[in-house]
Amino acid sequence: MKRFISGVKTGLPICMGVIPVGISFGIIARQGGLESWQAILMSIIVFAGASQIMSIGMLVQGASVPAIIFATFLINLRHLIMSTYVMNRLKEKGLLKKMALAYVLCDESFALFSMSEEGEDDDIFLFGINVVLGISWIVSTAIGCIALSVLPDTISKSLGIAFYASFIAILMPNIRKNMQLFLVVIITGIINSMFGMFFSSSTALIFSILIGACIGMVIIKDEERSME
Amino acid sequence: MRILILIIGMGIVTYLPRMLPAVLVEKIRFNKKMEKFLSLIPYTAMAALIFPGVLSVDEGNMAIGLVGAFVAVILSWLKMPIMLVVVGAIISDIVVYMLV
Numbered sequence A: 001m002k003r004f005i006s007g008v009k010t011g012l013p014i015c016m017g018v019i020p021v022g023i024s025f026g027i028i029a030r031q032g033g034l035e036s037w038q039a040i041l042m043s044i045i046v047f048a049g050a051s052q053i054m055s056i057g058m059l060v061q062g063a064s065v066p067a068i069i070f071a072t073f074l075i076n077l078r079h080l081i082m083s084t085y086v087m088n089r090l091k092e093k094g095l096l097k098k099m100a101l102a103y104v105l106c107d108e109s110f111a112l113f114s115m116s117e118e119g120e121d122d123d124i125f126l127f128g129i130n131v132v133l134g135i136s137w138i139v140s141t142a143i144g145c146i147a148l149s150v151l152p153d154t155i156s157k158s159l160g161i162a163f164y165a166s167f168i169a170i171l172m173p174n175i176r177k178n179m180q181l182f183l184v185v186i187i188t189g190i191i192n193s194m195f196g197m198f199f200s201s202s203t204a205l206i207f208s209i210l211i212g213a214c215i216g217m218v219i220i221k222d223e224e225r226s227m228e
Numbered sequence B: 001m002r003i004l005i006l007i008i009g010m011g012i013v014t015y016l017p018r019m020l021p022a023v024l025v026e027k028i029r030f031n032k033k034m035e036k037f038l039s040l041i042p043y044t045a046m047a048a049l050i051f052p053g054v055l056s057v058d059e060g061n062m063a064i065g066l067v068g069a070f071v072a073v074i075l076s077w078l079k080m081p082i083m084l085v086v087v088g089a090i091i092s093d094i095v096v097y098m099l100v
Helices: A002-031 A036-045 A049-060 A065-076 A078-089 A095-102 A107-115 A122-147 A153-175 A179-198 A201-219 B002-024 B032-050 B062-077 B082-099
Strands: none
Touching: A002 A036, A002 A049, A002 A107, A002 A122, A002 A153, A002 B082, A036 A049, A036 A122, A036 B002, A049 A065, A049 B002, A065 A078, A065 A201, A065 B002, A078 A095, A078 A107, A078 A201, A078 B002, A078 B032, A095 A122, A095 B002, A107 A122, A107 A153, A107 B032, A153 A179, A153 B032, A153 B062, A153 B082, A179 A201, A179 B032, A201 B032, B062 B082
16 A cells, blocks of 8 residues: 555656646547547547547548557557566566556656666556556546637647656656766667657657667666666 | 547557567566666656657747756756656746747
């Protein structure tokens, strides 16, 4: 129970990043012609912000259902890498438990979980994070469907930074102590920008994550533990 | 009906990459090198998620992303809690929008 609550507490600040995206998805989905229940159902079943928003964009442009599903697959391939990390850490836990936890594994929960200290009952801790993120994603979608455009333009536009600010806030405490790691982070960002000119952003993302980690293998000395 | 099929299809292809490692990692033992590689993934993944996406928070105005990210970097460097970092970045962007 203690670990569950600690997971919930860890997840709460990140809701600030999730809720604006959920609200925007709700608004976009309604504007794109989805019923409110369809938008909410999509948030429950798919649980992937970027691909959900993209799917509406593709629907509006008249894309076919298989095309949208394939694009979704490509965008979410990155979770293959993230999940490998998470599942490696949960190695000792039961398979069914891990398969259930995989359902809500997203960029945010991965970020929080991987930056947290390893401890007992990591599965319950991750479950706590997942519950908070899951609820805030679904509820904020519903709010977006209802609100549509009640928020003043300035505020709804400014909320877009929340996603990035929360990632910066998670990353910073870990890299400010380790300049080599800092360097790897900067290099990865640069690689991703360069790849973005030639490939789709999801392809660029996958390759820059992998190449960045390869570079890190060389740059970061072994005796310095990168994870704590 | 079309939307329902879309939702279910998207659900499946989203769940698969998240779930497969749970099944596969059981059978693989990673060596030290691979462990190190995996331990770096969180950092490179977040780096790639932040940059360059943050520059196009507002497609028409790069300053929004830059100012917000700058404020977030400063606040997190000063060891502020995540919530404060996020709120600070949002407020700084509201200010930018009001000035422009």
